[in-house]
Amino acid sequence: MFPKYDVIVVGAGHAGCEAAAAAANMGSKVLLVTMNMHTIAQMSCNPAMGGVAKGQIVREIDALGGQSGIISDKTMIQFRMLNRSKGPAMWSPRCQSDRMRFAEEWRLTLEQTPNVDFWQDTVRELIVKNGAVAGIKTSLGIEIQSKSVVLTNGTFLNGLIHIGEKNFGGGRVGEKSATGITEQLIELGFESGRMKTGTPPRIDGRSLDYTRMEEQPGDENPAKFSYTSTPKLEHQRSCWITYTNEEVHAALRTGFDKSPMFSGRIKGLGPRYCPSVEDKINRFADKDRHQIFVEPEGWNTVEIYVNGFSTSLPEDVQYKALRLIPGFENAKMFRPGYAIEYDYFPPTQLKLTLETHLIKNLFFAGQINGTTGYEEAACQGLIAGINAHQNTHELEPFVLKRSEAYIGVLVDDLVNKGTDEPYRMFTSRAEYRTLLRQDNADIRLTEKGYKLGLAAESRLQRVREKVANTELILKELKTIKAQPEEINEQLVQLGTATIREKQPLYQLLKRPDIEIDDIKNLKGSFAGFLNQFDEEALEQAMITVKYESYIEKEYLMVEKMNRLEDLEIIPNFDYDRVSALSFEGRQKLKSLRPGTLGQASRISGVSPSDVSVLMIYLGR
Known part of the structure; x- marks a missing residue:
């Protein structure tokens, strides 16, 4: 029934879509497996792309030949360049998207990509032979062979949804969770953990009073994400800003005794920089109000995303508190907010190509690696898809340095430092951010994308x-x-x-x-x-x-760091014979097996003196 594929991508979120598109456009025969063909590229949380540092990532994806920038341009309803009052290293493009159009455009793009096949099913197990992945087994009992597999399971691995004291299995509201893969990976020797994320209630925009809110229009001359000839945005929809108040906070506190987060029913850590509204009023008790961004979900729908009101409190508490927000006095709710717990695998178990150390030709991308955000997921999918193709065809691995792209910073951070809370990209994470601007992503990366066969x-x-x-x-x-x-x-x-x-x-x-x-x-x-x-x-x-x-100074810093990056460490280097290494440094180096001295220097627990000792052993 099925041919043998070069690459199977499991999951059709932002990571899965970019992985499938990249591998297919480079020439691999790709199968994209999703539990639901109608939720391909679903924007599970807010209907927006870009933002601080995230906008730079979307432009980098585009420069390499990925699709997220093009699809964002075709489906945006508003565009803003954030941080214009600051230096250009901080300028960050962001758009509001039409949620339904975004998903539709991604699906149509993939359907028009010749090398992509689709299969709607749940993957229960990987086929592993002689330490390498050889395919997948589905819930229908079907075995499909492939030379490589990219796992982009999002929040579906043993996903558990929480609303107040209620909880039920699911990877997203209305969709079942995925089981079997976590358990198999643990048996194979992988380490796993639990993380948590959340989403706010959705509101009927017809029931809101916008005269009580501040209007937030788009830029007068909107720009784009893609460096291609995508259409320019001619008309825009405004967003709106309102605020919580002490009455809202008091109403929310009435549900704290039923909060799954405060009661300990939620074990996973949530995103530090996008806390739930109950977490905000608990941690910042001195603040008498918090911003609420009222964001339309598309051109024609009345559905509204209440950005800043993510919550897992009981639905009646959510409803009562919402109606105390200025402009929300008569609000009607489409569905309540909820929190979701899911399995992830600490990314220190990966190479810089996003291939796992334990299983050859098996790649992880997206929230399975402990990240949060569409943009972070999409760029990992792109890197995993590229390298799955490269592996399959015995070509050179593709790795971006920290000095070349925010994508390089993200992957390097994940692999060398790991994360025990949802990882989100910020400009502050990049030491060369004056070089890694949104305006020059094409200059930095297009030639690389062209050499890979991705960029035209x-x-x-x-x-x-x-x-x-x-x-x-x-x-x-x-x-x-x-x-x-x-x-x-x-x-x-x-x-x-x-x-x-x-x-x-x-x-x-x-x-x-x-x-x-x-x-x-x-x-x-x-x-x-x-x-x-x-x-x-x-x-x-x-x-x-x-x-x-500033640019010259950063180029000098890059040159200095590149000297360490050029010092390769042989794959089977015996760290035990280097007695001068610290105990922690030796353990971390043996576990993570860095490819270069530069990579070793960024591993948590490897000290500068450890790096100096290694430099001597390497004859430098």
């Missing part, structure tokens, strides 16, 4: 044109000098100091109060030379000028 040649050509135009702008800015009599009056109008002698435009642009558009609009003998360039190249040139010293 047209993409690479576009990047080369952008780089050439940026270099030309920089050259002109250094060459063209403005005379005081030409521009001093204009500088006064801009609120910046005048000049006493002719000065290159490059130096003027270094001023914090002058933007590239100001240079573009200056009148003089040089006027108009910037009009021939597009916004992307102009922005790239401006950032290069204004942050030149």
